[in-house]
Amino acid sequence: MATQNDVLKALNVEEAAITTEDLAAKLKASREGTRKQLTRLKDKGFVEGDSQEGWRITDAGKDELEKGGIHPSMVEEGVTPREVFEGAGRRIGISEDRVVLAADIVWRGGDYTEIKWVWEALRQADIRDDLAKIWVNWWRAYLHKGIPPELEKELGEPEEEPEGKAGAKPKVEEGRSYILVDDLPVYVGKNLGDLLYPDAVDLARIRAARAVRPVAQGAVGQQVTADDIIRIVNAVRDWTGASAVPPKSYIVSPGEEGKAIVQEVEPGKPLVLPAPAASRPGLTYLVDKDGSVKQIQSGEPIVIKQEAPLAQKTFIVKQTTEGAKIEELDTSKPIIINAPASGSGMQAMWPFPAVGADGKPMVDEKGNPILVNIEPMLKYMGFMDERRRSDERHGALMGLAQTMKENLPIAVEAFQRAVSEVKGKSPEATAQQYECGNCHTKFTLPRVPGEDEKVICPKCQQEWAGKEVLGT
Amino acid sequence: MTIRGILQSTGRYFVLIRAATDIVNKAKEIGVDNIRTLVDAGRSITEIYLESCSPDKKVQKRREAHMLLEVGITPEELWKEVIRRMPELKPIIEGKDDYIQAEMKKIEAFVKGEI
Numbered sequence: 001m002a003t004q005n006d007v008l009k010a011l012n013v014e015e016a017a018i019t020t021e022d023l024a025a026k027l028k029a030s031r032e033g034t035r036k037q038l039t040r041l042k043d044k045g046f047v048e049g050d051s052q053e054g055w056r057i058t059d060a061g062k063d064e065l066e067k068g069g070i071h072p073s074m075v076e077e078g079v080t081p082r083e084v085f086e087g088a089g090r091r092i093g094i095s096e097d098r099v100v101l102a103a104d105i106v107w108r109g110g111d112y113t114e115i116k117w118v119w120e121a122l123r124q125a126d127i128r129d130d131l132a133k134i135w136v137n138w139w140r141a142y143l144h145k146g147i148p149p150e151l152e153k154e155l156g157e158p159e160e161e162p163e164g165k166a167g168a169k170p171k172v173e174e175g176r177s178y179i180l181v182d183d184l185p186v187y188v189g190k191n192l193g194d195l196l197y198p199d200a201v202d203l204a205r206i207r208a209a210r211a212v213r214p215v216a217q218g219a220v221g222q223q224v225t226a227d228d229i230i231r232i233v234n235a236v237r238d239w240t241g242a243s244a245v246p247p248k249s250y251i252v253s254p255g256e257e258g259k260a261i262v263q264e265v266e267p268g269k270p271l272v273l274p275a276p277a278a279s280r281p282g283l284t285y286l287v288d289k290d291g292s293v294k295q296i297q298s299g300e301p302i303v304i305k306q307e308a309p310l311a312q313k314t315f316i317v318k319q320t321t322e323g324a325k326i327e328e329l330d331t332s333k334p335i336i337i338n339a340p341a342s343g344s345g346m347q348a349m350w351p352f353p354a355v356g357a358d359g360k361p362m363v364d365e366k367g368n369p370i371l372v373n374i375e376p377m378l379k380y381m382g383f384m385d386e387r388r389r390s391d392e393r394h395g396a397l398m399g400l401a402q403t404m405k406e407n408l409p410i411a412v413e414a415f416q417r418a419v420s421e422v423k424g425k426s427p428e429a430t431a432q433q434y435e436c437g438n439c440h441t442k443f444t445l446p447r448v449p450g451e452d453e454k455v456i457c458p459k460c461q462q463e464w465a466g467k468e469v470l471g472t
Numbered sequence: 473m474t475i476r477g478i479l480q481s482t483g484r485y486f487v488l489i490r491a492a493t494d495i496v497n498k499a500k501e502i503g504v505d506n507i508r509t510l511v512d513a514g515r516s517i518t519e520i521y522l523e524s525c526s527p528d529k530k531v532q533k534r535r536e537a538h539m540l541l542e543v544g545i546t547p548e549e550l551w552k553e554v555i556r557r558m559p560e561l562k563p564i565i566e567g568k569d570d571y572i573q574a575e576m577k578k579i580e581a582f583v584k585g586e587i
Contacts, residue, residue: 414484
């Protein structure tokens, strides 16, 4: 599927409106995919028109192109890995039906991230070897994967005629043909990678240096320079956590075959540098706790002064009427905690330590913990809970009232009949008496009438609505 | 009788009156003339009513009938209550004991889940 940028560029060179089909043909993309992109661009106001009238780029779209084009995310583009794969196949020049067939085999037959399987699937789809090689290499670069050892012959560069003798140094490929896999430079095809060879090697070396342990020998395969030493020491400091332990001093001396030996100097213990062996020429450096590097001679004694460890301070957080206050703890004095007066109605709201996105407590510039007063939040949550409970209570009461309203006449009648049973009288004897509003005759009913029922006075035959009778 | 007895009696009457009211309302929907025609023709009103009920409605009605039986209300008692609340039904079924017996059996079979 063409990108939104491609669609905009294609529309920008059109003088008149163009149909979706023509545009898809120009972009060598599917009609459906192009229509989707046009709809997205229309939503953003960069194109206008529709499938019937044709599509035109708007002024906003032209401005966007002048700014450098739009760069939507993969989600915005609506591109799936399969669409990317198919798009690459079309650009290579493989026919539409073959592209779909090959993608079907790749996606349904195995794991599309396995380069070996993708190659095998393209062979099954009867894609020509030269096109399949380009397609797989492109896909491999897209996935940032190296050439599998089994496919080196098929996917690698054709071997050149041997010029030198066997065992000659392999030729370093030019161009951005390398990526880093597990901190090692991997060749992914000519100009298909992210890095030049020297950059890849340097980056791999820096990453390797970060993983160096303080007691291990430095494995730098080149002549050691002062910059290299600082880099190694910084890497060691990063690894050990400079903030957690006091800074250390190191001696970096030349080792075998141009390698460097990093040795930690124990504070308070004198160290005399031995004379360098003939097989290990080079200079020896001391990196002190501040990170400064100085050259030292053999036979020169080195003593690192031992510093008294910094005493850890303890702070007390006091909750006052003016808010939380932090005070340093005087270890010579007792800590007295005043209990809040009972019945004061004041809740003790202890300050809450603020925690950052990394899950660690947040500290201010002086290293003191940042405390948050969560009382307003708790009050708000309490208010919300109370409101929810009140709403639920109201709903339940209304439901109960409705049920009572519907069944109240039945309940009243049932109660009257139960009472009359106790008294040993007929229900009519204990039934409620009604009085006619017209002739004032008193009469009883065999049962409580419904609201929509009519009640007739036995004397004057006046009709009364059930509502009126129940209301009296 | 204790207060508990009065409450139990009230509950029993409540269930009885409610069931009878439902039947009366349904009878009013059908119409007294139509009921008379059906009874005279010997057609079972219970059967016609149950045929029009959905399975869910049948389950609900069966549950209500069980509740009536649990509180000790017999079909005869319920029928008496219906007549009490809708006296115009009395002349329609007067002297038709066989029809009433047949209707009672059908109601009993329905409560047992046989129909």
